[in-house]
Amino acid sequence: MSTTTDQAPTPAAPDASDVLVEVTGLEVHFPIKSGLVFDRTVGHVRAVDGVDLSIRRGETYGLVGESGCGKSTLGKAILNLEPPTAGHVVFDGVDIASLKGEALRKERKRFQMVFQDPMSSLDPRQTVEALLLEGMRAHGLDKDKAATHARLRELMAAVGLPAAALSKYPHEFSGGQRQRIGIARALSVGPDLIVADEPVSALDVSIQAQVINLLQDLQDELGLTYLVVAHDLAVVRHISDRIGVMYLGGLVEESGAGELYDIPLHPYTRALMSAVPVPDPKVEDSREQILLTGDLPSPANPPSGCRFHTRCPWRQETLCDTERPQLRVVDVPGVSDSHRVACHFAEQIAAGELKPHQVEAQLVESPWGGPDDGAAPLTPPAADIGI
Ligand SMILES: Nc1ncnc2c1ncn2[C@@H]1O[C@H](COP(=O)(O)OP(=O)(O)OP(=O)(O)O)[C@@H](O)[C@H]1O
Ligand code: SF4
Numbered sequence: 001m002s003t004t005t006d007q008a009p010t011p012a013a014p015d016a017s018d019v020l021v022e023v024t025g026l027e028v029h030f031p032i033k034s035g036l037v038f039d040r041t042v043g044h045v046r047a048v049d050g051v052d053l054s055i056r057r058g059e060t061y062g063l064v065g066e067s068g069c070g071k072s073t074l075g076k077a078i079l080n081l082e083p084p085t086a087g088h089v090v091f092d093g094v095d096i097a098s099l100k101g102e103a104l105r106k107e108r109k110r111f112q113m114v115f116q117d118p119m120s121s122l123d124p125r126q127t128v129e130a131l132l133l134e135g136m137r138a139h140g141l142d143k144d145k146a147a148t149h150a151r152l153r154e155l156m157a158a159v160g161l162p163a164a165a166l167s168k169y170p171h172e173f174s175g176g177q178r179q180r181i182g183i184a185r186a187l188s189v190g191p192d193l194i195v196a197d198e199p200v201s202a203l204d205v206s207i208q209a210q211v212i213n214l215l216q217d218l219q220d221e222l223g224l225t226y227l228v229v230a231h232d233l234a235v236v237r238h239i240s241d242r243i244g245v246m247y248l249g250g251l252v253e254e255s256g257a258g259e260l261y262d263i264p265l266h267p268y269t270r271a272l273m274s275a276v277p278v279p280d281p282k283v284e285d286s287r288e289q290i291l292l293t294g295d296l297p298s299p300a301n302p303p304s305g306c307r308f309h310t311r312c313p314w315r316q317e318t319l320c321d322t323e324r325p326q327l328r329v330v331d332v333p334g335v336s337d338s339h340r341v342a343c344h345f346a347e348q349i350a351a352g353e354l355k356p357h358q359v360e361a362q363l364v365e366s367p368w369g370g371p372d373d374g375a376a377p378l379t380p381p382a383a384d385i386g387i
């Protein structure tokens with residue numbers, strides 16, 4: 001996890017033993033059903049649609065992108081909570097889909113999830129002790145009473161709560177404390193990987209830093225690996241070693257955190273970065289402003305070619321509408337070879353050879369006729385884009 005915000009060193013390419021999670025060609029499609037009598041499948045929501053990424057041991061991989069682009073579904077699929085339609089998730093050398101029964105149950109304790117809303121993810125009828133014991137029991141980790149008691153107190157101490165909290169119920173805690181309980185619950189089974197889905201976005205700003213610091217301290221102490229989905233680009237930059245930017249089910253850019261913020265290459269990433277306010281008014285006035293127009297297209301009917309072409313200010317007449325660009329390393333000054341981008345024209349855009357143009361908003365059609373009703377609402381001004 002990066003603790004600096006400026007010029008973080010660019011991580012080198014991983015060798016195979018560094019990699020804890022390897023995701024290849026991952027797709028998660030949800031069927032869209034219609035009909036009262038016969039349950040017909042009339043289409044699919046392509047929530048995750050061809051993602052390749054690797055997460056290294058001990059790092060924090062940040063995932064950002066607009067609401068509905070598939071971040072949570074990707075996180076769940078990595079944890080085997082959402083079955084993939086296609087592709088593979090290999091965890092520490094083992095293809096998760098190949099595991100069944102006891103083998104899968106054993107492996108499951110190695111990856112855990114921390115949710116956005118601690119109140120809805122904690123059963124209000126259970127004490128903190130019962131909540132923590134639930135997972136430990138499921139994995140056979142409460143065999144010795146004295147050791148379990150010591151472990152529960154240790155977990156409370158690890159997340160900065162007093163041992164007396166064990167006998168209380170979730171509603172007796174503040175939001176930040178509840179998130180600490182959610183983290184303790186994830187830790188209770190001794191995982192290697194934690195997927196934290198918007199872990200601080202439901203918390204007051206004043207509490208967010210405490211929870212982020214707690215996650216960082218736990219990572220240093222326990223050697224944890226994190227996949228963090230986060231809303232706030234400043235939070236993502238602060239905590240991530242590497243960042244993946246998602247758009248409509250796919251990764252469009254991936255890089256070390258510092259380099260992504262210093263040299264964003266994909267037009268979508270540039271638009272996101274330009275929406276983050278800068279405190280210095282002089283810098284704010286002079287920097288690039290890219291306003292995204294139009295809806296986020298429906299993941300049930302994604303645009304052909306580059307999925308961003310309907311909103312891209314640099315869209316070209318060739319390739320953009322017809323060929324889906326793959327993540328690739330580009331030859332751009334200052335850009336390292338661990339920085340990958342899925343844009344046919346990334347080099348020309350970075351060199352300033354192509355100029356941005358006005359984009360007309362388009363009505364998105366659903367695959368079975370009328371206007372789409374399944375995607376995100378009308379796109380707000382760039383500053384409000386949900387990341
Ligand atoms: N169980 C499901 N059944 C059908 N569609 C689903 C299901 N879960 C998610 N989706 C759809 O898949 C797409 C991706 O959803 P997902 O929750 O992964 O996005 P997200 O990036 O996490 O969004 P947010 O930032 O709002 O949390 C959305 O269009 C969503 O409506
Ligand atoms: S491939 Fe074309 S449409 Fe897609 S981001 Fe690059 S320039 Fe824009």
Ligand SMILES: [Mg+2]
Pocket residue numbers: 071072073197
């Ligand atoms: Mg989500």
